[in-house]
Amino acid sequence: MKTLFTTIIVLLFSLALSAQETFTLKVTVDNAKNDQGTMVYSLSTENQFMKAAPLQSATVEIKDGVAVAIFENIPAGEYAVMVLHDKNGNNQMDFTDQGMPKEAYGMSNNPMSYGPPSWDDAKITIESDKEIAVRL
Template sequence: MNIIFLSLLFFITISKSQNDSGSIELVISEITSDDGVIQILIFSQKKGWPESPNDAWKMLTLPIENGIAKKTITNVPAGNYAITVFHDHDENGEIRKNKVGYPLNDFGFSNNPGLIFGAPSFEKCSKKVNPGKPTRFEIELR
C-alpha cells in the first residue's frame, strides 16, 4: 500500500513540475559567418544583467549553421527572462571591447531593442515564459 501511495505521489509531483514550466525557442540570426560559436546568457532577474555569467539563470554555447544558431530549452520555470548573445569568433568565451567598452564582437539582446547609451535594461529585453507553451526569442546580431 505504501509503495502505491509513494508511486502516486511521485507521479503527481513530476506532472505538476512539468506543468509549471514552459520552454524557450531561441533563434539568433544576422550572423555574418559560421566561424566560431554563439555565446548566450539567459537571465531570470536584473542582478548581473547583461554580462555576469555567475548571475545568469543559464549559460549556453551554440554552433552556427548557415548564419543561424537555434535551440529549444525545455523545463523553463515560468517567469520573465532576458537574453544576451555575442558571436565568439575565437571561441574563448570572452567578448572583445574597444577602449570605451563598446563590443567589437557582433552582439544582440532579446526583443532587439534600440541602443542609445549602453546596454538596455532587463525590463526592456525581458519576455514572459508561461507554463505549458513555448516562448520564442528571435535575436538579430548587430
C-alpha cells in the first residue's frame, strides 16, 4: 500500500511538471517603408526588457513592407516585443550624433512616446495563442 501511494504521488508530481502549457505568438509588421534589410524581433520578460538578451529573437525578411515573426513554446506570463527595421544588417539600433534612432522601431501595444519605451506601456499577457501587430 505504501509503495502504491508513493508511486501515485510521484506520477502526479511528474505530470504536473511536464504539463506546463506553452503558447504561440505571431507578430506582424505591415508598415515598413521599404524592403531593405531585415526586421529583427525580440521577445523579453520584464527582467530582460532593454537590459539583457531576450527570451527569444527572430530575424525576418521584409516583402512588400510586411514581415511576420512567430514565437513558439512561450509559457503563460507577461512579455514585451521589440521590433527593429535593421536596414544595414548590423543587428543593432543605430543612432544619430544627437542620440536619435536612425532606423524605425516599434513595440508591442504600439506606445507612442518620446524617449525609451517603458515596460508598462509595452507588456502583453500571453495566456493563449495570440496575434499582434506592431507599427514602426
